[in-house]
Amino acid sequence: MMPPYYEFFCPVKILCGRQAVDNIPYELDQLQARRPLIVTDPGVVQAGLLDVVIQAFSGAEAVIGGIFPDTPQDSSNLIVGQVARLYRENRCDALIAVGGGSVIDTCKGVNILVSENADDLMDFMGAYILKRPLKPFIVVPTTAGTGSEVTSAAVIANPERNVKMSFVSPFLFPDVAVLDPRMTMTMPPRITAATGMDALTHAVEAYTCLQKNPVSDAYAAAAIALVRDHLITAVTQSRNETARLAMANSALLAGIAFTNSLVGVVHGLAHAVGGVAHVPHGVANSIFLPFGMEYNLGRVADLYAELLLPLAGPEVFAQTAPADRARKAVSVVKDLKQKLYELCGLPRTLKEAGLPKDKLADIARTALGDGSMIMNPEAVDYDDALRLLQAAYE
Amino acid sequence: MSRAGRRSFKPRKKTLKLLIARLSLFSLGRAFQAAAALDQDIRRELAAWPDGYTVIMKIGPRGPAMVLVKEGGRMKYRGEKERPADLLLSFKHLEAAFPVLTAQIGTPQAFAQSRATLKGDLSEALRLIRCLDIVQGYLFPYLIKRRIMKKVPPLTPKKMLNRGVIYMLGLPLGRP
Numbered sequence: 317m318m319p320p321y322y323e324f325f326c327p328v329k330i331l332c333g334r335q336a337v338d339n340i341p342y343e344l345d346q347l348q349a350r351r352p353l354i355v356t357d358p359g360v361v362q363a364g365l366l367d368v369v370i371q372a373f374s375g376a377e378a379v380i381g382g383i384f385p386d387t388p389q390d391s392s393n394l395i396v397g398q399v400a401r402l403y404r405e406n407r408c409d410a411l412i413a414v415g416g417g418s419v420i421d422t423c424k425g426v427n428i429l430v431s432e433n434a435d436d437l438m439d440f441m442g443a444y445i446l447k448r449p450l451k452p453f454i455v456v457p458t459t460a461g462t463g464s465e466v467t468s469a470a471v472i473a474n475p476e477r478n479v480k481m482s483f484v485s486p487f488l489f490p491d492v493a494v495l496d497p498r499m500t501m502t503m504p505p506r507i508t509a510a511t512g513m514d515a516l517t518h519a520v521e522a523y524t525c526l527q528k529n530p531v532s533d534a535y536a537a538a539a540i541a542l543v544r545d546h547l548i549t550a551v552t553q554s555r556n557e558t559a560r561l562a563m564a565n566s567a568l569l570a571g572i573a574f575t576n577s578l579v580g581v582v583h584g585l586a587h588a589v590g591g592v593a594h595v596p597h598g599v600a601n602s603i604f605l606p607f608g609m610e611y612n613l614g615r616v617a618d619l620y621a622e623l624l625l626p627l628a629g630p631e632v633f634a635q636t637a638p639a640d641r642a643r644k645a646v647s648v649v650k651d652l653k654q655k656l657y658e659l660c661g662l663p664r665t666l667k668e669a670g671l672p673k674d675k676l677a678d679i680a681r682t683a684l685g686d687g688s689m690i691m692n693p694e695a696v697d698y699d700d701a702l703r704l705l706q707a708a709y710e
Numbered sequence: 711m712s713r714a715g716r717r718s719f720k721p722r723k724k725t726l727k728l729l730i731a732r733l734s735l736f737s738l739g740r741a742f743q744a745a746a747a748l749d750q751d752i753r754r755e756l757a758a759w760p761d762g763y764t765v766i767m768k769i770g771p772r773g774p775a776m777v778l779v780k781e782g783g784r785m786k787y788r789g790e791k792e793r794p795a796d797l798l799l800s801f802k803h804l805e806a807a808f809p810v811l812t813a814q815i816g817t818p819q820a821f822a823q824s825r826a827t828l829k830g831d832l833s834e835a836l837r838l839i840r841c842l843d844i845v846q847g848y849l850f851p852y853l854i855k856r857r858i859m860k861k862v863p864p865l866t867p868k869k870m871l872n873r874g875v876i877y878m879l880g881l882p883l884g885r886p
Contacts, residue, residue: 323824442798442835444827482832527822578822684840685833690818695861 322529324576328466329492332565334557336496337368340412340454341376343492347452349410351381353403355423356414360458361385363502369414369456381408387419392473393437393481396425403430410452413490414499417462417597420455424470424488427453437472443484455490458499460550460563461511461598463518463571465493480591482687495564497557505551505660508563510598512547513656515539515567516649517582517601520609522573523623524616525580525691536573540626542566547652551659580692582608585704588683595669602656603666606649607708611700615693617642624648667710676705727808731769732790734811735776737881738767738845739787742778744880745845746785748872752841756785758834759796765838766795769807787884797830797838813850816858817842848873 331339344352356366366385373380384399403411403426411430413423428440431450440446455465464470470483503511519539522532546562553559585608586600595603609620621641625633627648636644656662663669666676680701683689689696696704746752759780768775777788777795801807806825809815817839820826828835847855847863855862865873879885 319823321823441831442827442829443832445829479831480833484832525822526818685836687832687836690821690836690839693860695859697861 319529322527322531324529324531325468325486326466326489326572326576327486327491328489328572330466330495330568331492332495332561332568334497336494337456337499338372340369340372340456340492340494341378343454344376344378344410344452347410347491349452350378351406351408352378352410352412352452352454353381353399353406353408353426354383354412354414355387355399355419355426356383356385357387357389357416357419358385360415360419363458365458365499365502366414368496368498369412382406387415387422389418390473391418391422391425391471392475393425394475395422396429396437396472397435399423399426400429400435410454412454412456414456414458416457416459417464420457420462420464420490421470421472423453423455424483425472427451427488428483437481437483438474438477438479440483441481443482444486445483446485446487448487450487453490454492454494456494456496456499457564457567459503459507459511460500460560460567461514463515463567463574465490466568466571467575469575493568495561495568497560497564500560500564501555501557503554505554506662507598508551508554509547509656509660509662510596510602511567512543512550512563512598513602513605513653513662514598515563515570516543516547516652517586517605518570518574518579519543519566520605520623520649521579521582521688522570522577524612524619524693525578526693527691528577532573532577535569536577537623537626539566539569539573540623542569544627544629548655548659551656578691579688580608581611581689581694581696581701581704584683584686584688584692584696585679585701585708587686587688588679589666589671592679592682593671593675595666595671599663599669602653602662603664603669603708604704606646606653607704609646609649611696611704612692612694613642613646620645665710666705666708671709673709676702676709680705724804727804728774731804731807731811732774735767735769735774735790737849738811738842739776739778739789740881740884741849741876742841742845743785743787743884744876744886745848745872746841747886748875749844749848749869752844755837755841756780758837764793764795765797765799766792767799767801768792769801770803771800773801773804773807795830797828797835799826799828799835799838801826813846813854813858816846816860818860819858848876 427450519536523536546559549559624641624645763780765778
């Protein structure tokens with residue numbers, strides 16, 4: 317079905333493949349930048365991945381202006397402020413994020429401050445507030461899940477004011493996303509599984525939410541097919557370069573899809589579970605995905621039926637009666653969850669994820685405040701959210 | 711100069727559409743004020759906002775606006791005169807606003823079609839949207855609600871009474 321009107325935008329240049337990281341100095345030159353600040357986290361440093369990026373500058377005209385290696389798991393305005401100060405003190409002119417969602421969001425926040433010459437992110441909170449391009453920004457993702465390298469949003473906590481600041485703007489898109497198989501090779505199986513399911517959830521929700529459009533659908537379907545073909549291999553054969561690159565592409569494609577079509581109830585619940593009980597985002601998405609699909613079946617069964625093709629392949633699609641395809645799609649996702657649990661212990665339920673049952677009411681209330689709920693095809697109120705949480709509990 | 715050269719390049723003013731949009735914002739503002747006083751769900755939602763909290767819905771950079779301000783614990787409609795806002799919902803232009811203000815499409819579709827921008831805390835914006843949904847539930851008949859809302863809430867006797875008050879006192883007189 318054609319929407320009456322839609323907008324689609326993805327200006328990110330994508331570099332993908334062997335030695336992709338080595339192209340960074342060239343891209344900086346194209347962006348007329350000479351002194352990038354590299355922002356990363358302790359895990360990336362420990363895995364030796366920062367060295368891969370540093371080595372890329374050997375013989376380059378660009379010089380690394382500084383490195384911030386201490387980004388925590390949950391980004392905050394305090395960290396953003398620290399990084400912005402380092403950027404200014406070191407007279408940097410570009411940002412390179414090497415890491416996962418938290419590092420990338422931190423950099424997006426820093427870019428706002430250093431480009432607008434400001435100190436308070438709260439002034440820019442909201443959607444479409446930024447009015448001009450930001451400083452050159454390159455992202456090297458080290459997980460294959462969040463897709464933040466191709467999204468126009470960032471979420472940064474403000475612990476002093478007890479607010480989660482959301483920023484949405486086309487100017488937040490990075491200039492370049494660099495997918496290099498070396499950067500995801502060291503991901504342990506369980507994180508590979510969780511981030512892979514994160515990518516799958518992005519793609520499935522992008523295909524079924526209210527802002528969907530033909531362009532985002534194409535990206536979403538491609539992402540799902542890559543998960544179908546490569547996630548298990550990436551989990552079981554960590555040094556398989558093809559599988560790693562395919563999953564990185566899956567996350568990127570799903571990211572492009574969902575940044576243009578947004579997401580729904582699965583993400584609303586996952587964000588809440590993450591905020592209240594610190595369940596990792598990919599784990600939460602994996603747990604909720606089939607439940608969210610079942611919840612939405614009444615509205616978008618036809619879309620889930622279409623998704624059976626990328627989810628399970630042409631043979632299964634052809635052999636499944638049209639009336640059964642939607643439910644079959646849900647069961648394919650459940651089977652994948654079960655398989656991942658058997659392979660690496662990825663939690664299937666909130667109980668397996670260690671969530672105390674007495675938190676469910678709080679989580680349901682928090683989930684209602686999540687923007688994702690607006691774009692879900694089916695209305696969700698407190699009772700609905702609580703029922704979903706209870707269903708996903710054990 | 712040729713006839714083509716003498717042609718005016720000024721766009722026509724959309725007087726009727728502008729009037730309807732202005733009337734719609736006025737009605738929405740008055741209805742919101744009344745519903746916020748009568749409906750316990752809206753009261754509960756807006757309890758989180760301090761006095762002075764200002765919400766503005768406007769059309770384009772220079773179009774009509776609806777200003778709501780929390781005063782003395784109650785949301786008050788304060789006309790069109792803009793002031794610094796905690797939440798600013800701006801429709802990009804009149805054509806973006808018109809289908810929303812005339813109940814041809816709902817709020818989720820409005821955002822899905824990128825008709826508006828939002829400045830402020832997104833979680834507070836969701837609070838506003840939930841309240842707007844409730845207000846729409848009072849304003850519109852079932853057939854329209856079914857088209858623009860994902861789930862039409864049941865009209866309880868209390869809500870029917872509230873609706874009567876909104877139509878008899880809220881819209882024409884700006885009460886309660």
